[in-house]
Structures are given as C-alpha cells and as structure tokens.
Amino acid sequence: MADELLVRLQSRLDALPDGLQAHIYRVRDVALELAVSHGIEPARAELGALAHDVCRAVPGEELLKMSAELGLDVSDVEADFPLLLHGPVGAGLLERDDGLSDHSLYEAVRWHSTSHASLDPLGKLVFLADKLDPQKAAVYPYQAKLHDMARESLDVALLEFLSREMALRLERGETVHPASVDARNSLVLKLRS
Ligand SMILES: [Fe+2]
Numbered sequence: 001m002a003d004e005l006l007v008r009l010q011s012r013l014d015a016l017p018d019g020l021q022a023h024i025y026r027v028r029d030v031a032l033e034l035a036v037s038h039g040i041e042p043a044r045a046e047l048g049a050l051a052h053d054v055c056r057a058v059p060g061e062e063l064l065k066m067s068a069e070l071g072l073d074v075s076d077v078e079a080d081f082p083l084l085l086h087g088p089v090g091a092g093l094l095e096r097d098d099g100l101s102d103h104s105l106y107e108a109v110r111w112h113s114t115s116h117a118s119l120d121p122l123g124k125l126v127f128l129a130d131k132l133d134p135q136k137a138a139v140y141p142y143q144a145k146l147h148d149m150a151r152e153s154l155d156v157a158l159l160e161f162l163s164r165e166m167a168l169r170l171e172r173g174e175t176v177h178p179a180s181v182d183a184r185n186s187l188v189l190k191l192r193s
C-alpha cells in the first residue's frame with residue numbers, strides 16, 4: 001500500500017546523513033517540476049525521488065552482502081565498483097521490507113545510477129532529476145542545458161547525459177555499465193526513427 005510505503009520510507013530518510021537527505025529533497029523538487037512538464041503523476045514522481053537513494057550511504061562491502069541476500073546478480077563492473085549497487089539494493093529492500101509493489105517505481109529506483117533500456121517515463125524522470133540536483137552543477141557543467149532539454153523531452157535529455165558521461169568514461173579508460181550502453185543504444189534508435 002502506497003501510504004505504508006511512504007511511512008516506512010520516511011523513517012528510512014530520517015535516519016540518513018543530513019547532506020544525503022538534503023540531496024534527496026532537492027531531487028524531489030526537480031522531479032515534481034519535471035512531472036508537471038511531462039504529465040506524470042506528481043505523487044509517483046515524488047515517491048521515486050524520495051526512494052532513489054535510500055541505500056546511498058551504505059558502504060560498498062555491505063552493498064555486496066545485501067545484494068547476495070536479496071538474490072541480485074552482481075556483474076563484474078558492479079563487483080569492481082559496488083557503489084553502483086545502491087539503486088538495486090535500495091529497490092530490493094523497499095520491495096522486500098517496505099511494501100514497494102509498483103514495478104515502475106521499483107525500476108526507477110533500481111536503475112537510477114546506470115539507466116536501463118526498459119525505463120519508462122517515470123524512471124527517466126527520476127534518473128534525470130537526480131543529475132539535475134543544483135548542487136551537482138560542478139560535476140555536470142552542462143547541467144543548465146540538460147535541465148532545459150529535460151523539460152522538453154526526457155528521451156533527448158537522457159541520451160545527451162548518457163552520451164556525455166560515456167564519452168568521459170571511455171576517455172579515462174574506465175568501465176561502462178552494460179545497462180548504460182543498452183539504454184543509450186535504445187534511445188539512439190528510438191530518436192532516429
Ligand atoms: Fe544514487
């Protein structure tokens with residue numbers, strides 16, 4: 001039940017470090033703004049934003065343990081950088097313990113770090129709202145442009161973000177999560193047609 005989920009989620013949020021809570025509420029504000037632009041139910045956009053980082057403060061070692069407990073597959077890229085598991089573990093925990101039964105919300109939380117080819121508009125919105133936290137402007141110098149794009153088209157903005165970040169990672173010789181590659185390919189093909 002959504003109300004029960006909200007109560008449980010709120011108690012998880014209250015226990016998070018202050019800086020992380022502040023990030024989550026800024027993401028909520030961006031998510032609500034984008035929800036209006038795209039005709040997405042504000043309550044679901046808000047819930048996705050509030051839920052996305054419930055496990056962001058969990059250390060990598062612990063995320064690996066929790067992934068095993070939750071029966072989540074851990075890829076080589078994730079084993080090398082377990083922080084990537086905070087979305088999947090967060091979604092799994094909310095589903096197992098807190099009554100998260102909405103598949104679209106589950107996916108939005110699960111894939112908010114890497115994106116995924118199957119993300120629906122709500123998932124794309126939560127993904128982008130996370131990157132559009134005004135405090136991340138230094139990390140993403142093109143953030144203002146990305147925000148304008150996101151108001152117009154979630155697909156165009158998501159493709160822009162994935163292309164830019166992937167190019168950077170390739171340039172630095174870093175890994176690229178397979179889900180990000182698939183997500184970008186699907187957007188290239190969708191937007192080309
Ligand atoms: Fe996150």
Ligand SMILES: [Fe+2]
Pocket residue numbers: 023027052053130
């Ligand atoms: Fe976040």
